[in-house]
Amino acid sequence: MNFRFQNLLGAPYRGGNVVVSEDSLLSPVGNRVAVTDLVKSQTLTLPFEATSNISRIAVSPDGNFLLAVDDASRALFVNLRRRAVIHHITFKKLVTALRFSPNGSFIAVGLGKLLQVWRSPGFRKEFFPFELVRTFSDCAAAVTSLDWSPDSNYLLVGSKDLAVRLFFVKKTKDRSKPFLFLGHRESVVGVYFCTETKTNRVCRVYTIARDGAIFTWNLIDSSTTDDFEGHISDPPSPGTPEQRNPLGDTDENNEALDSRKRNRKSLEDIDADGVVFPLHQMKWELLKKDFFMQAPARLTTCDYHRELDMVVVGFSNGVFGLYQMPDFVCIHQLSISRQKITTAVFNKLGNWLTFGCAKLGQLLVWEWRSESYILKQQGHYFDVNCITFSPDSQMLATGADDNKVKVWTVSSGFCFITFSEHTNAVTAVHFLANNHCLLSASLDGTVRAWDLFRYRNFKTFTTPSPRQFVSLAADQSGEVICAGTIDSFEIFVWSMKTGRLLDILSGHEGPVHGLMFSPMNAILASSSWDKTVRLWDVFEGKGVVETFPHSHDVLAVVYRPDGRQLACSTLDGQIHFWDPIDGVLMCTIEGRRDIAGGRLMTDRRSVATSSSGKYFTTLCYSADGSYILAAGRSKYICMYDVADQVLLRRFQITRNRSLDGVLDFLNSKRMTDAGPIDLIDDDNSDVDEGIDQQTRGNLGQGLPGSLPNHGRPIVCTKSLKIAPTGRSWAAATTEGVLMYSIDEAFIFDPTDLDIDVTHEAVDCALKEAQHQRALLLSLRLNEDTLIKRCICAVKPADIPVIASSIPFKYLQRIIEAFSDLLENSPHLEFVLYWCQELCKAHGNFIQQNSRSLLPALSSLQKSITKLHQDLMDTCSSNEYLLQYLCSSAAKID
Structure with missing residues (x-):
């Protein structure tokens, strides 16, 4: 009866964004999240469930936390190492964008027209784990994309109102207006900061729209001007009337302008070199406009790799393109599907591209340098x-x-062959x-x-x-x-x-x-x-x-x-x-x-x-x-x-x-007059x-x-x-x-069995005092009573040698046997000595694989704790009994 959920097959991807963390690919599958190990070629599904289909996921920069948001705006904050949900939060509006800051301290969330910045929770259990830091309400339509600056001080936000805004996250005494990047003719799909290689300073901004246009915005550095004060007084953008000087050049107006400049400078960030660098108040210019030329197809997804300065884009006709920026050089342009590409992301090194097609349930990982597939999976897109x-x-x-x-393949969760001859x-x-x-x-x-x-x-x-x-x-x-x-x-x-x-x-x-x-x-x-x-x-x-x-x-x-x-x-x-x-x-x-x-x-x-x-x-x-x-x-x-x-x-x-x-x-x-609201067909072409x-x-x-x-x-x-x-x-x-x-692993390995692995062979090894061989044979047979019998037959002096010779793949099985022996065997010291020597011999492996060995280790800890409590109660009662007997004997004397 002790069956537990282990995995979900048949559906590697069903929509939403995917995230590549280290060598793992996380993708939403319905109301669950699947984790694919791209190195070991294995996939597993995390054991928790959301209340409805997951639409957005984000992973912290250190890979410890996952934030998954479903269609009902309910969010789960998950410890990825332990695969456990730590915190819950429900946002008040539909989440359209989600991203952790580079330092991992904040989470930017797009809620319709609002942009909220939350402080990221940690491992501690808190009554109010999420703390709202800032709320920006400048967007006139729903937020579609966002990006953090490398120092986590600025947010670049794209919206359906065709504009891109640059926000300063820290609170200031006088609220400064965000900088506006204007000129797109359709809703913005992606916005990205570009940094200099040596100094890691922001030097450019890329904005990508649904019509296939990519704009390159260049930052005019203050070091190129004679004095920084005069640089701020210049109009930063022709589309930002709030940052122009509508007054004349009278003395009163100049004094007001100087005062405003001093206030600005007091709020500006100072970098390591002591140079003033206020991004939201600097002057930006439109360097050039480029177009991907895939009409009538629409641009549906994009991603940017900051170190390589490369952009990958996906279109509604199944074509993707890889471009070297800022020269806009096309490196690859291929068709991978007949349906639209719903997600495209780089890995950390930038050598792998991940594509997802929700309509067909496809998930691809492609190495663009060697032009080879790292992963190619497609689930059933019908029942x-x-x-x-x-x-x-x-x-x-x-x-x-x-x-x-x-x-x-049951052990890896991968489909290795598809037959499509049926009609x-x-x-x-x-x-x-x-x-x-x-x-x-x-x-x-x-x-x-x-x-x-x-x-x-x-x-x-x-x-x-x-x-x-x-x-x-x-x-x-x-x-x-x-x-x-x-x-x-x-x-x-x-x-x-x-x-x-x-x-x-x-x-x-x-x-x-x-x-x-x-x-x-x-x-x-x-x-x-x-x-x-x-x-x-x-x-x-x-x-x-x-x-x-x-x-x-x-x-x-x-x-x-x-x-x-x-x-x-x-x-x-x-x-x-x-x-x-x-x-x-x-x-x-x-x-x-x-x-x-x-x-x-x-x-x-x-x-x-x-x-x-x-x-x-x-x-x-x-x-x-x-x-x-x-x-x-x-x-x-x-x-x-x-x-x-x-x-x-x-x-x-x-x-x-x-x-x-x-x-x-x-x-x-x-319920509505037209029936249940969930059954009303609301056709929206912008929804993936x-x-x-x-x-x-x-x-x-x-x-x-x-x-x-x-x-x-x-x-x-x-x-x-x-x-x-x-x-x-x-x-x-x-x-x-x-x-x-029932098992933590799906299957028992039949390669451990051959014609010589029998009960008679174990009995013969025990008679000849070959305890090490007998224990290994019993572990290969995987019979509980035989394993316990071989463990108890080992002499205490031989335990250190035999414990160090046990293969790693049998550690979980022998730890489970120790747990049962502690509950049912009278040889308490003997079993504890076994546990001690096993930890000494394989401590590093147990520590590195604590997640896979967690059920067995938890069972062993439970048995030891129970025995400790029983012995403590027995010793306490014996102590009081001895005191009573001693006091009674003294009275008799």
Whole structure:
């Protein structure tokens, strides 16, 4: 039952901005944040969830903190090292821009027309962690972009009012007006400070607009003028009437001007050389105008690397350009997508470019010098319909409504191959027992076999007349392939070797949505909407062997791993368990109340009285058959004990309020005369489109009694699969493929096992007093009782040597064993001595990998603390007892 969320597959990127911190790439995926290690080629999803889709993220310069803001302007302040949420804050308006200052002390937030500067919280827990420092209300339209100066004293802000403003962050006695950069004809997309290489002083400013224009503004240094006072009196910009001198040259006006100059100089910053350098009061001139010439495409995203003085821009036609500034020399101009590029950023060194396309779910990292890909990932941009684990649990295959089949590596979370030969939605996938062949069924009327060695479609199974397949199964030997249809209500049987159609099984009167071969024999079980489950003898050709009638439509069928039980779910929310040998009903689980939860925006009834969605559409037995997982059109996944027919646990797949069906109670304030405000289509071309919201959660074939989609993603689970190891399971949901695992790592490494690693080998090593070899063999077998037995057999004198020889990858496992021994073993000093020597031998590794070893270390600390408390209580009681006995003996004498 101790399954925890581990990762999210199938969706590397879904919109918003991405951030590159050191060698990690952070990208928002729905209401979660995915972290991709670009060096180790691994991806993981942070365990916290926002209340709705995350639209903006920012990382502190030291890489310790992450600020994630969702569509409802709720922000999470996260400790990235510990992956824990430290603080929460809700902004009062929609956040359109977000960035940490270079010194990490401040956070600039664009809230509509307002620009706010907040003091950044730290590691300490505070009652008011966020402190508002400044609020600037000079913008006439929404803030679109911002940039900090290197000294964190100035902010450059772009807005939809076609102007760019330069703000001085520090508070002054007399509020000075921001400097205005004018001339753009469309809204500003990016604004950037440019600095000198040697002095790190700001020398230029780049402003980029949506129409593809980039303006270069040059700062006229005060050292080029005879006296600085006269320089300030010059008009700084033809578009800034506030900074002109509207008065004449009379004596009174000159005295007022001199007074104003003295006040300005008293507020100016002094740099290390003692030269006055007030950016917001200096004179700026428009050096030149350049254009990217991609009309009619619009410029959608851009980024600037200060050290290299380079600009990267992305356009709505999928083209990106890399330019060397200030000469505006085009280095690269390539097309990487057919849809618009929604984000483009440099890494810290400037050698990698990261691009994101939200419409297609693409995430690319490209090294522009060698013109090679560092990372190239694309998720399913429609719902995932089906999933399956490989027999060794190393791979996961997914099929979706985008007509594609993808195969993922479970340990890294990366997709390494995509098959796109299907021309319609993929409805079922299945691995053969040899682990190198994958089958997929589709609504295009074909069943295809894929070779995972050569990555090609080596066989295609078809029917005499076009059919739509919705279920798929293969026998244990992989010789016979079966697929069920939705239109003709038949089951087609092919030979894997020849590809010939062997038989057509008729008898069902509704779509055949469930197929599975018995693990023990060649009996095929099929479930249909005609309210029956039928057993077929495929090899003998006897047709229907047994029929199990039900009172409602049967939605799914699954065999227990030992083949002695058959489970099926019906439209009335029940799970029926049958004995396939004797043909009798063993027991029934009523699950309507368990799966009920979440109200759609269009529902006229409350959750308690509504009947929609209160049924299971997918089932999956555990590896030992002791419990079963069930899910459907709900936000819950239910785990039942089969023997006792009780609910063990409910997993809530998401808390994302951007999806329909997450909330149990709807807010009446969100209702209007035209219906729920969330369902009103507000077409805004300036908003970055994400994955098609009209299709998520409702593509594919519906169920009897299901409601039509009204343009909002509906939370549901379409497929469940438990890994053959039994240590993890996956769920295909509206958010993507959710991975849950008992272990901190996903899989057990099978390369540690060979023919010599057996129980007999461990016993033999213990008899020969080879304690080191026995312990390593037991760790490779990964059996708890055997590991503890080998630990206790080691002599105290040999502990330091054996502790130093334990490989790093087994440290977590042996620390967990120490934790259990401290709670159950009487050898307290012996186990503590083991812990001490292990820390001495591997202290540096434990410290460097404290995050991955945290669960095991926390368990060990808990055991030691509990023992310390027990011993302290025992010693205290003994002390008082001895004092009592001594005092009693003295009285007797």
